[in-house]
Amino acid sequence: MAQSSFIIVAIDGGAASGKSSSSRTLSERFNLLHVDTGSYYRALTSELLRRGVAAADLPAVKTALAGLRLGTRVEGRSAQMEIDGRVAGDEIRSGEVNDHVSHFAAIPEMRAALLAYQRGQADVARIHGFRGLVMEGRDIGSVIFPQADFRFFLHADPAERARRRKNEGQQDSIVERDRLDSSRKASPLTVPAGATSIDTTFVTLDQVVEQMAGTIGLKLKS
Ligand code: CDP
């Protein structure tokens, strides 16, 4: 692969498997725009909840989504989603959003509202002079960028992941979110065929990143 070519790195996995931490480090190492698509689902969920829209009320979800103007703000190496000109804050990590996000994310119209937007982040990365894009989520290697140059799937024991979230001071039902994300019909959480699967239960973040960076570095040199 030529040194100058634009690269797309897709990282999927369950909650607290290490996606965000490893993506951030890879974005610095290889000059990639970091896109945390979970934060997009969280921001939309937070906005719909703020408007009093329930996930079970599909007409209300559709009407609310159709009225939102989505934009992107690049802060450092990270792409932040603007909703009507505003980037959401810490409220997207609240217990309430943790409890509701997988229900909203299972709605096909919600996923459709984000599909083209997420693919468009590659253009944002090019315009801002990045060497490529590292995008993390649940369906990046399977649906958003199935042709990504690198596709990784991170997993870890649920008890270890729950411990990690607790260490971060978060109230989060990881097992329930995994169950909803894996069992939904629209773009379920799944290991994409051909992705490199990494078990992060007993290894440090540095080791995870080194494995990924080694794979990327090798291909870039070839
Ligand atoms: O940080 P954590 O791994 O706990 O979750 P996240 O990446 O912030 O994602 C929050 C939720 O958004 C997930 O539990 C999924 O329901 C949804 N999501 C999704 O459906 N598809 C994506 N590409 C990313 C997130």
Ligand code: CDP
């Ligand atoms: O993005 P995702 O929800 O998959 O996970 P994260 O936010 O990157 O990681 C959740 C927490 O687990 C962070 O505090 C990481 O430092 C920690 N972690 C860890 O201790 N060991 C790993 N191998 C991976 C993550």
